[in-house]
Amino acid sequence: MLTVSNYHYIREDYSAPYPSIFGVTPTAFKKQLKLFKNEGDLITPSEFLANYEELVVSKDNFFFITFDDGLKEQFDFALPILDELGMQAIFFANSMNTEEGRVSTVHKIHLLRSVIPSHLLLDYLKEQKIAMLTQEELQKATTNYRFDDTASAELKYLLNFKISFDVQELLVQSIFEKHFLESEILESLYMSKSQLQYLANIDCLGSHTHTHYPLGLLREDKLIYELEHSKNYLEQLSGKAIQMIAYPYGTPEACTDLVAETAKKVGYLYGFTTKKGIIEKSQNKLLLNRFDCNDVVGGKNYKP
Ligand SMILES: [Zn+2]
Structure with a gap:
């Protein structure tokens, strides 16, 4: 059984005049990883790619950790915790932030x-x-x-x-x-090129498209660009193959069959949505289920 748990922001302090940024603290993240370890095994991106077929049909519990948006705080706070526990996660980044120097x-x-x-x-x-x-x-x-x-x-x-x-x-x-x-904001919010290269080098980098648009609403030429350009850019930056993608927003409107087909066509092997659920054997590999970290064990909305 394969459960994917997704994260965005990870920081100590979320206070703001009108709190609108939500996520986990490093302490909560570490606590949740330990809960996953108690309930099963955490797998690395390389293990995911190598053993996907077996993991999905196994009766054992496997957890896979993903981070969206290529945020610097993920590198600063999540990576050391993962390292400490001897674990890895995949980090999905948008190419626009580093390539064009623009905030999404x-x-x-x-x-x-x-x-x-x-x-x-x-x-x-x-x-x-x-x-x-x-x-x-x-x-x-x-x-x-x-x-x-x-x-x-x-x-x-x-x-x-x-x-x-x-x-x-x-x-x-x-x-x-x-x-x-x-x-x-660009400097403080997003991973630098060298941080992206570091993650790619340890096989922990994936694409979150170029611009962070809901892909399902794009014209086909723009859709191809979003998928293909970010893959090419991150591959050229790192010299590593980028084989996984997480679709921005991950909702049904954003992840249509055409999106999945196109992602496959440009060379992605696995694509993640934000549709809640464990990964089923019969699922399209380019439209995989993924839980928000709040909805899995240790999360604030988790109901066993
Ligand atoms: Zn995102």
Whole structure:
């Protein structure tokens, strides 16, 4: 039985005027890894690639750790803990951050939301004549973002799924520039090239696409670019094969069959969604289930 547990932010302190960045602390991460070890075996990315077929059908419990977004704090805090326990995880990074020196819009939104309340950001979008969510979309939003209040869920859904990327990027950029210095955030938030190279060298680097868009909503040429370009870039940077990908957002809208087919076509062997569940034998290898760390043993929403 193979359980994948996914992480994003890992830091000591999550305090903010409007807390909008959530994740684990290093202590909680270590505690959860120890729980996994009690319940079964943690596997490395190389073991995942080499033994996937056996792991999936085995009656024993196997855990696989993944990190999305290529955040520097993952390198600084998670890696030493993994090292200490003699473990490895795979880190999925976006190529845009290092290649173009740009902060992903998704992270700009996280940062803005931690300093500006969601209802004011919604007001700003209304002022810009952006159409708000329908009743049906609002329902989807509150289901998708069940940990958020309604205004935050509405804002996230609007930004992630309703406003076109071009418009969204412009809107977000214009507010972001007023509150943050992009170069500073870039430096502090993301892994450096040498950190990415280090991870690739120990076979722990995967792709999270180029730009962090929901792939399922892209035109096919853009979809191919997102998948292929990040693979090529990370491979050229590191000299190692990049065989695994985690799709940004990982929701059904973001991970369509076309996304999986295209990922396979450009050379990925395994692709991860955020659909909860253990990995089933019959599953498409390019659309694998993956739990959020909160939903597995030791997580705050875990119900055995
Ligand atoms: Zn992500």
